[in-house]
Amino acid sequence: MTRQNVVVADTKSGINVAITMTVSNSSLFTKAVKKTRETQGGCINIPPKKVGGGARINAWVDSMRASSPTRVKSAASLSDQSSWMLRHPSALNMFEQIIEASKGKQIVMFLDYDGTLSPIVDDPDRAFMSDAMRTAVRELARYFPTAIVSGRCRDKVYNFVRLAELYYAGSHGMDIKGPAKGSKYKKETKAVLFQPASEFLPMIDEVYKALLEKTKSIPGASVEHNKFCLSVHYRCVDEKKWSMLAQQVRSVLQQYPKLRLTQGRKVLEIRPTIKWDKGKALEFLLESLGFGNCTDVFPVYIGDDRTDEDAFKILRDRGQGFGILVSKIPKDTSASYSLQEPLEARTLSYYIHALILFLYLLFSSIVYTPACINYHFFFVINL
Ligand SMILES: O=P(O)(O)OC[C@H]1O[C@H](O[C@H]2O[C@H](CO)[C@@H](O)[C@H](O)[C@H]2O)[C@H](O)[C@@H](O)[C@@H]1O
Numbered sequence: 462m463t464r465q466n467v468v469v470a471d472t473k474s475g476i477n478v479a480i481t482m483t484v485s486n487s488s489l490f491t492k493a494v495k496k497t498r499e500t501q502g503g504c505i506n507i508p509p510k511k512v513g514g515g516a517r518i519n520a521w522v523d524s525m526r527a528s529s530p531t532r533v534k535s536a537a538s539l540s541d542q543s544s545w546m547l548r549h550p551s552a553l554n555m556f557e558q559i560i561e562a563s564k565g566k567q568i569v570m571f572l573d574y575d576g577t578l579s580p581i582v583d584d585p586d587r588a589f590m591s592d593a594m595r596t597a598v599r600e601l602a603r604y605f606p607t608a609i610v611s612g613r614c615r616d617k618v619y620n621f622v623r624l625a626e627l628y629y630a631g632s633h634g635m636d637i638k639g640p641a642k643g644s645k646y647k648k649e650t651k652a653v654l655f656q657p658a659s660e661f662l663p664m665i666d667e668v669y670k671a672l673l674e675k676t677k678s679i680p681g682a683s684v685e686h687n688k689f690c691l692s693v694h695y696r697c698v699d700e701k702k703w704s705m706l707a708q709q710v711r712s713v714l715q716q717y718p719k720l721r722l723t724q725g726r727k728v729l730e731i732r733p734t735i736k737w738d739k740g741k742a743l744e745f746l747l748e749s750l751g752f753g754n755c756t757d758v759f760p761v762y763i764g765d766d767r768t769d770e771d772a773f774k775i776l777r778d779r780g781q782g783f784g785i786l787v788s789k790i791p792k793d794t795s796a797s798y799s800l801q802e803p804l805e806a807r808t809l810s811y812y813i814h815a816l817i818l819f820l821y822l823l824f825s826s827i828v829y830t831p832a833c834i835n836y837h838f839f840f841v842i843n844l
Pocket residue numbers: 573574575576580581582583584585586588610611612613685687692694696725726727728730766768
């Protein structure tokens with residue numbers, strides 16, 4: 462299967478247009494040409510001052526609307542949904558194939574936090590992961606090197622996950638730290654710490670203060686300091702005020718050409734223009750674990766957001782491992798597989814159990830433990 466991503470700058474709207482072509486000879490996948498108003502990684506061009514402001518703001522707001530799950534859901538027809546599922550089958554249904562592909566290779570796990578390990582909630586400070594999920598991740602890390610890759614600042618995501626044995630890449634990969642006690646998977650003992658955007662710290666602090674001031678009159682808006690980047694949340698902002706919020710953010714960012722804007726789930730993310738993202742963080746971590754040029758490594762990345770696309774794309778380009786997109790609705794993605802997303806509280810528990818099941822099954826097919834013998838028996842029979 463070959464897949465080509467072509468990114469074309471839409472000079473009118475200031476938003477890039479990504480055209481993705483997937484050509485496959487496998488019966489599982491269909492030929493598809495997709496056009497979306499976003500790039501991989503969801504980058505929005507910050508327009509230069511002189512160009513018409515109104516049109517630009519409308520384009521921002523359009524993009525904010527497009528990322529609203531309810532709208533995307535209603536826009537997606539049933540046949541779109543099923544053809545998308547053919548191209549990105551459930552990781553649970555494809556489990557045997559996945560295990561087969563990883564045979565004899567070292568699996569390395571990369572997990573996004575919000576929307577992947579924790580449910581999406583209104584208050585970013587209350588996005589707790591369940592104890593059951595923590596147990597699943599802890600178990601996973603017993604068998605595979607495991608990293609959490611998040612847009613959040615590293616300390617904050619660590620406080621949610623609270624597992625000292627993991628690698629953490631916070632601030633969209635711009636703040637990477639290995640386990641304090643070293644890792645059993647890493648031969649050399651030198652601790653891993655990598656912060657490629659350190660010089661931006663004073664600027665980020667400055668912009669944080671400016672954004673707090675500019676957005677304080679917009680009910681529901683909040684600004685989160687993620688150390689090397691910032692998040693402007695609009696999940697709780699009335700849609701009628703989105704345009705005003707976009708204008709305020711734009712007015713601040715125009716003074717800082719060294720910062721760029723990307724988009725997540727009802728969040729505008731501001732970060733340095735350096736060429737660093739979750740995909741680069743994944744490569745950095747593989748390198749520091751000693752798997753940089755290895756052919757027998759099998760990285761698995763699970764994420765739900767546009768910024769995770771950078772990592773999915775790296776895996777596709779390397780032809781190693783695969784990405785799993787957590788989403789209930791069709792989205793343009795470089796991930797190979799999908800898992801359902803917890804849109805409603807009622808379906809949330811299903812998703813968490815599904816993910817836990819997937820994580821458990823992944824390691825239980827390789828390592829025999831009493832708790833997983835039943836599944837293994839089932840798995841072997843089904844082969
Ligand atoms: O890379 P991630 O770990 O997925 O971080 C991306 C952003 O996640 C958080 O925001 C998202 O989750 C919040 C809590 O569920 C939700 O309220 C918000 O609408 C989502 O966008 C985090 O707060 C942001 O700083 C991250 O950039």
